[in-house]
Amino acid sequence: MTEQHYPLHWKKKNFSIKIFCSIPNIATGILLTAGDSHFVIDPGDGILRDLNKEIGVKKLLDISDVFVTHGHHDHVGGVWSLLTYLRVMQKKSPLTIHYPDGCVEIESIYNAFKKVYSRSITYKINLKTIKKTIGFTTNNITVKPFPVIHKEYLSTGKTRQVPAYGYNFVFNGMTICYGGDTAYCEEIVVHARNADLAILEAGHDKETPDDMHMTMKEAVSIGKSAKKYFLVHVPE
């Protein structure tokens, strides 16, 4: 098994991405930089500490968009502290959170935040649900969401599909593909192909494929179709 040494960093011209960490069931945290703009992807626990250290308060306050792949706690655990911190530090510019339609975790956190701090929120929060594979441009990057297969266990022992999307981020002709948590599926295969960087999870610790995470073998096979790839979410 490949050992991961976080942070993982990729940069090409003025497009870069830093994965502070990506450990299944613990936390994920990613900073995307396109030109002068910063974006956050999957703000898991610890994101505030990592962002503060990386870009400092001033740039943190300028962050315009957050992209969430799905609502599992290891991908959204830092949202509450991020929203609260931005309020305490008096953020003025709006913040848009992009998340899969049906992701109740984001809506619950947002509703609780609005309720608790109704009289002291200094910035506007836009919630934008991803419903389909329709590309859009925000700030200076183009975003192409794609649905992925990612299931979770119910208390009955059965499984259900989680609202989950991966994203391709395009800037100045360069593409970064991030699948989030996903089993092996056609969508991730297609979107990772020829990407300048593909960030692929290899969260399944057994050889037999399942419908929650990819095996190391599956992730590597997709990674080879991209110009470069990182394997993340590898169980420690």
Ligand SMILES: [Zn+2]
């Ligand atoms: Zn995860």
Ligand SMILES: [Zn+2]
């Ligand atoms: Zn997950």
